[in-house]
Amino acid sequence: MMTQLVLIGFMGAGKTTLSQALGAATGLPVYDTDDLVAAAAHQTIAEIFAAEGEAGFRQRETAALAEALRHDPAIIATGGGIVTQAENRARLAALAIPVVQLTVTPAEINRRLAGTTDRPLFQENWPALLAARQPWYATSANHLLDTTGRSVPALVAELQAILNEKAG
Numbered sequence: 001m002m003t004q005l006v007l008i009g010f011m012g013a014g015k016t017t018l019s020q021a022l023g024a025a026t027g028l029p030v031y032d033t034d035d036l037v038a039a040a041a042h043q044t045i046a047e048i049f050a051a052e053g054e055a056g057f058r059q060r061e062t063a064a065l066a067e068a069l070r071h072d073p074a075i076i077a078t079g080g081g082i083v084t085q086a087e088n089r090a091r092l093a094a095l096a097i098p099v100v101q102l103t104v105t106p107a108e109i110n111r112r113l114a115g116t117t118d119r120p121l122f123q124e125n126w127p128a129l130l131a132a133r134q135p136w137y138a139t140s141a142n143h144l145l146d147t148t149g150r151s152v153p154a155l156v157a158e159l160q161a162i163l164n165e166k167a168g
Protein backbone atom coordinates (compact mmCIF):
# COMPACT_ATOMS: atom_id res chain seq x y z
CA MET A 1 0.00 0.00 0.00
CA MET A 2 1.23 3.47 -0.80
CA THR A 3 1.44 5.62 2.31
CA GLN A 4 3.31 8.61 1.01
CA LEU A 5 2.63 12.34 1.06
CA VAL A 6 4.74 15.16 -0.41
CA LEU A 7 4.76 18.79 0.74
CA ILE A 8 5.71 21.53 -1.72
CA GLY A 9 5.50 25.32 -1.59
CA PHE A 10 7.56 28.45 -1.12
CA MET A 11 10.16 29.11 1.58
CA GLY A 12 8.43 29.64 4.92
CA ALA A 13 5.23 27.84 3.97
CA GLY A 14 5.95 25.31 6.72
CA LYS A 15 7.00 22.22 4.76
CA THR A 16 9.74 21.18 7.18
CA THR A 17 7.74 21.99 10.32
CA LEU A 18 4.57 20.22 9.16
CA SER A 19 6.43 17.16 7.87
CA GLN A 20 8.02 16.72 11.30
CA ALA A 21 4.73 17.30 13.12
CA LEU A 22 2.83 14.93 10.81
CA GLY A 23 5.55 12.32 11.26
CA ALA A 24 5.30 12.66 15.04
CA ALA A 25 1.50 12.40 14.93
CA THR A 26 1.40 9.34 12.65
CA GLY A 27 4.66 7.56 13.41
CA LEU A 28 5.50 7.64 9.68
CA PRO A 29 9.14 8.34 8.73
CA VAL A 30 9.99 11.83 7.45
CA TYR A 31 12.38 12.71 4.64
CA ASP A 32 13.31 16.34 3.93
CA THR A 33 15.18 16.87 0.65
CA ASP A 34 17.23 19.66 2.27
CA ASP A 35 18.40 17.24 4.98
CA LEU A 36 19.19 14.53 2.42
CA VAL A 37 21.21 17.01 0.35
CA ALA A 38 23.10 18.35 3.37
CA ALA A 39 23.85 14.84 4.65
CA ALA A 40 25.11 13.64 1.26
CA ALA A 41 27.33 16.72 0.83
CA HIS A 42 28.48 16.91 4.49
CA GLN A 43 27.76 20.65 4.15
CA THR A 44 25.01 23.11 5.01
CA ILE A 45 22.69 24.40 2.28
CA ALA A 46 24.45 27.79 2.39
CA GLU A 47 27.85 26.13 2.02
CA ILE A 48 26.66 24.11 -1.00
CA PHE A 49 25.31 27.26 -2.69
CA ALA A 50 28.64 29.00 -2.03
CA ALA A 51 30.75 26.11 -3.32
CA GLU A 52 28.65 24.80 -6.22
CA GLY A 53 26.19 27.56 -7.02
CA GLU A 54 22.44 27.07 -7.33
CA ALA A 55 22.95 24.66 -10.26
CA GLY A 56 24.98 22.27 -8.11
CA PHE A 57 22.40 22.44 -5.35
CA ARG A 58 19.54 21.72 -7.80
CA GLN A 59 21.30 18.60 -9.10
CA ARG A 60 21.70 17.31 -5.57
CA GLU A 61 18.09 18.21 -4.73
CA THR A 62 16.71 16.37 -7.77
CA ALA A 63 18.59 13.23 -6.70
CA ALA A 64 17.30 13.67 -3.14
CA LEU A 65 13.66 13.82 -4.30
CA ALA A 66 14.10 10.59 -6.27
CA GLU A 67 15.69 8.96 -3.23
CA ALA A 68 12.94 10.12 -0.86
CA LEU A 69 10.24 8.76 -3.17
CA ARG A 70 11.81 5.30 -3.04
CA HIS A 71 10.70 5.07 0.60
CA ASP A 72 7.19 3.89 1.50
CA PRO A 73 5.79 4.83 3.94
CA ALA A 74 7.18 8.36 3.73
CA ILE A 75 6.27 11.93 4.62
CA ILE A 76 8.40 14.01 2.25
CA ALA A 77 9.24 17.69 2.69
CA THR A 78 10.84 19.39 -0.32
CA GLY A 79 12.77 22.64 -0.66
CA GLY A 80 10.88 25.61 -2.10
CA GLY A 81 12.83 25.46 -5.36
CA ILE A 82 12.14 21.81 -6.17
CA VAL A 83 9.68 22.94 -8.87
CA THR A 84 12.29 24.99 -10.73
CA GLN A 85 13.43 21.76 -12.42
CA ALA A 86 11.15 20.45 -15.18
CA GLU A 87 12.18 16.90 -14.29
CA ASN A 88 10.88 17.34 -10.74
CA ARG A 89 7.64 18.99 -11.87
CA ALA A 90 6.95 16.06 -14.19
CA ARG A 91 7.76 13.54 -11.47
CA LEU A 92 5.51 15.25 -8.92
CA ALA A 93 2.61 15.74 -11.32
CA ALA A 94 2.65 12.04 -12.22
CA LEU A 95 2.45 10.78 -8.62
CA ALA A 96 -0.67 8.89 -7.50
CA ILE A 97 -0.20 10.11 -3.91
CA PRO A 98 -1.09 13.42 -2.24
CA VAL A 99 1.22 16.23 -3.34
CA VAL A 100 0.16 19.13 -1.13
CA GLN A 101 1.01 22.73 -1.99
CA LEU A 102 1.29 24.77 1.21
CA THR A 103 0.61 28.48 0.77
CA VAL A 104 1.20 31.51 2.99
CA THR A 105 0.85 35.24 2.42
CA PRO A 106 4.00 37.30 1.66
CA ALA A 107 3.51 39.28 4.88
CA GLU A 108 3.56 36.09 6.91
CA ILE A 109 6.58 34.76 5.00
CA ASN A 110 8.41 37.89 6.14
CA ARG A 111 7.34 37.36 9.74
CA ARG A 112 8.23 33.66 9.73
CA LEU A 113 11.61 34.03 8.04
CA ALA A 114 12.90 37.20 9.71
CA GLY A 115 16.44 36.32 10.76
CA THR A 116 16.76 33.18 8.61
CA THR A 117 20.42 32.47 7.83
CA ASP A 118 20.51 29.18 5.88
CA ARG A 119 18.29 30.23 2.93
CA PRO A 120 20.58 31.96 0.39
CA LEU A 121 17.72 32.76 -2.00
CA PHE A 122 15.68 34.51 0.69
CA GLN A 123 18.35 37.21 0.77
CA GLU A 124 17.54 37.99 -2.89
CA ASN A 125 14.37 39.35 -4.55
CA TRP A 126 12.16 36.59 -3.20
CA PRO A 127 8.77 38.09 -4.20
CA ALA A 128 9.90 37.79 -7.85
CA LEU A 129 10.91 34.17 -7.22
CA LEU A 130 7.51 33.46 -5.67
CA ALA A 131 5.68 34.97 -8.64
CA ALA A 132 7.76 32.97 -11.12
CA ARG A 133 7.24 29.71 -9.26
CA GLN A 134 3.52 30.06 -8.54
CA PRO A 135 2.33 28.29 -11.73
CA TRP A 136 4.85 25.50 -11.20
CA TYR A 137 3.56 24.72 -7.70
CA ALA A 138 0.03 24.62 -9.06
CA THR A 139 0.81 22.15 -11.85
CA SER A 140 2.91 19.93 -9.56
CA ALA A 141 0.39 19.63 -6.70
CA ASN A 142 -2.95 17.87 -6.40
CA HIS A 143 -3.96 19.40 -3.05
CA LEU A 144 -3.83 22.99 -1.77
CA LEU A 145 -3.56 23.99 1.89
CA ASP A 146 -3.33 27.60 3.07
CA THR A 147 -1.29 27.85 6.27
CA THR A 148 -1.69 31.60 6.87
CA GLY A 149 -2.68 32.26 10.47
CA ARG A 150 -3.26 28.57 11.15
CA SER A 151 -1.71 26.53 13.95
CA VAL A 152 0.54 23.56 13.33
CA PRO A 153 -1.83 21.09 15.09
CA ALA A 154 -4.79 22.29 12.99
CA LEU A 155 -2.75 21.88 9.81
CA VAL A 156 -1.53 18.43 10.87
CA ALA A 157 -5.17 17.37 11.31
CA GLU A 158 -5.88 18.51 7.73
CA LEU A 159 -2.90 16.59 6.41
CA GLN A 160 -3.98 13.47 8.29
CA ALA A 161 -7.39 13.76 6.64
CA ILE A 162 -5.70 13.99 3.24
CA LEU A 163 -3.58 10.92 4.06
CA ASN A 164 -6.72 9.01 4.97
CA GLU A 165 -8.50 9.91 1.73
CA LYS A 166 -8.05 7.80 -1.34
CA ALA A 167 -4.57 8.60 -2.70
CA GLY A 168 -4.19 11.48 -5.16
Ligand SMILES: Nc1ncnc2c1ncn2[C@@H]1O[C@H](COP(=O)(O)OP(=O)(O)O)[C@@H](O)[C@H]1O
Nearest residue numbers: 010011012013014015016017112147150151152
Ligand atom coordinates in the same frame (compact mmCIF):
# COMPACT_ATOMS: atom_id res chain seq x y z
N1 LIG B 1 1.60 27.27 10.73
C1 LIG B 1 2.62 28.04 11.15
N2 LIG B 1 2.37 29.12 11.90
C2 LIG B 1 3.38 29.92 12.33
N3 LIG B 1 4.70 29.71 12.06
C3 LIG B 1 5.01 28.64 11.33
C4 LIG B 1 3.99 27.75 10.82
N4 LIG B 1 4.62 26.77 10.12
C5 LIG B 1 5.93 27.05 10.17
N5 LIG B 1 6.18 28.16 10.90
C6 LIG B 1 7.49 28.78 11.16
O1 LIG B 1 7.96 29.35 9.94
C7 LIG B 1 9.36 29.15 9.80
C8 LIG B 1 9.62 28.39 8.50
O2 LIG B 1 9.04 27.09 8.62
P1 LIG B 1 9.63 25.85 7.82
O3 LIG B 1 8.89 24.66 8.28
O4 LIG B 1 11.11 25.81 7.92
O5 LIG B 1 9.20 26.23 6.33
P2 LIG B 1 9.71 25.66 4.94
O6 LIG B 1 10.34 24.33 5.18
O7 LIG B 1 8.47 25.57 4.11
O8 LIG B 1 10.65 26.70 4.41
C9 LIG B 1 9.82 28.38 11.04
O9 LIG B 1 10.32 29.33 11.97
C10 LIG B 1 8.54 27.77 11.57
O10 LIG B 1 8.55 27.60 12.97
Ligand SMILES: O=C(O)C1=C[C@@H](OP(=O)(O)O)[C@@H](O)[C@H](O)C1
Nearest residue numbers: 010011012079080081119120121
Ligand atom coordinates in the same frame (compact mmCIF):
# COMPACT_ATOMS: atom_id res chain seq x y z
O1 LIG C 1 13.19 28.14 -2.41
C1 LIG C 1 14.38 27.75 -2.60
O2 LIG C 1 14.96 27.85 -3.70
C2 LIG C 1 15.09 27.11 -1.46
C3 LIG C 1 14.38 26.71 -0.35
C4 LIG C 1 15.00 26.11 0.84
O3 LIG C 1 14.10 25.17 1.45
P1 LIG C 1 12.76 25.63 2.25
O4 LIG C 1 11.69 25.88 1.23
O5 LIG C 1 12.44 24.45 3.12
O6 LIG C 1 13.10 26.85 3.03
C5 LIG C 1 16.30 25.40 0.45
O7 LIG C 1 16.02 24.26 -0.34
C6 LIG C 1 17.21 26.33 -0.30
O8 LIG C 1 17.57 27.38 0.55
C7 LIG C 1 16.56 26.86 -1.59
Ligand SMILES: [Mg+2]
Nearest residue numbers: 015016034078
Ligand atom coordinates in the same frame (compact mmCIF):
# COMPACT_ATOMS: atom_id res chain seq x y z
MG1 LIG D 1 12.18 23.37 4.72
